[in-house]
Amino acid sequence: MASTKSKSGSSENFHTPEPSGSDQPGARWGPQHAGAQELAELYSPGKRCQEWISVLLCFTLMAFNFCYLVTYFHLGHAWHILLGIVAGILTADFASGLVHWGADTWGSVDLPIVGKAFIRPFREHHIDPTAITRHDFIETNGDNCMLTIFPLANMAANFLMLSPAEIYRNYPLYCYVFALAIFVTLTNQIHKWSHTYFGLPRWVTLLQDCHIILPRKHHRVHHVSPHETYFCITTGWLNYPLEKLGFWRNLEDLIQSLTGEKPRSDDLRRKSVFSLAHCLSSNVISCLHKGKKRRHQNIAELKWYHTIYNTKVERSCLTSDIS
C-alpha cells in the first residue's frame, strides 16, 4: 500500500494491480513517465476555479431537487419511476462510453481549449492510471458537475413554477433526469473507485461487487493497450453488449471512411516518440557505463529529439549525461 500526496493537497492510500516501474527517470509509464508529467502539468489554476464553482452549484441543485422529489413522491406510478431510474442509469453509462471513446480515440492534447481541459485527463489516465487516485474530490468531479448543472437547474425551475398536478404528471421524467444527473456527476468518482484497491468504504466495494457501479476487475479490460473497448465507466452495464455488437469499431470505421482520420493516431505518435526517446536514453546510459565511442553520437541524437519534441526523457538525460 502506498500513500501519495496530491498536488491539490489530498492524501490517499491506494494500490493498483498494474506493475510499478515508475521510480526511474525513463519510466515507460506511471507518475514518473515524462508524458504523464507533461500532461499533469497542464492542470491550471483557472481550471481548478471552474471545477470548484461547478461542484458547489451542482451539489446545491442536487440537494434542492432531491427535497422536492421526496416531497412529491407517490407510489401511484411506481413502475414508471423504476423504469425512469433504470433508463437514466443506462443513458449515463452510454454517455460515459461515448465521451470516453471520443476523447481516447480522436483529437490531440495540443488542440486549443478542449485539448488541455478535456482530452488531457483521458490521455494522462492511460499513461498513469494511478493519477486519478491522487486527485481530490474537486479535480475528480469538477468537469462532470459542470455538465449536469443545466438539467438540474431546469428541473429546479420546474419544481418552483409548475403546479402540483403538473409535477405529479411529469414525476417519472424527473426521476429519469435525476438518476441520469446523479450517475453522470459521479462517473469519475466511480471510475476513481475502480482504480482504488485499499481503503474503500465497505458500501462502495459492495456496490462494485453487485455491479451496481463499475467493478475494478471489469474496468481492467479497458486498460489493455490500445484502449479500444469497454469505454463505459459509470456502471459498465453496456460494455459487454456494445463489444459483442462491435459498436465502437463500426463507429470508428464509419468516421475514418468519412474523414480519413485514423483512430488513436495522436496516441500512436506520442507512444512512438516516447519509446524511441526511452531507447535512446537507455542507450546513452549503457554507453556511458561501458565507455563506448557512440556516446557523443547518441547525445547528438537526443538533442535532436529534445529540440523536436521537447520531451523530459531527453531533457533529464541531457542534464545528467552532458554535465
Ligand SMILES: [Zn+2]
Ligand atoms: Zn480510456
Ligand SMILES: [Zn+2]
Ligand atoms: Zn481507468
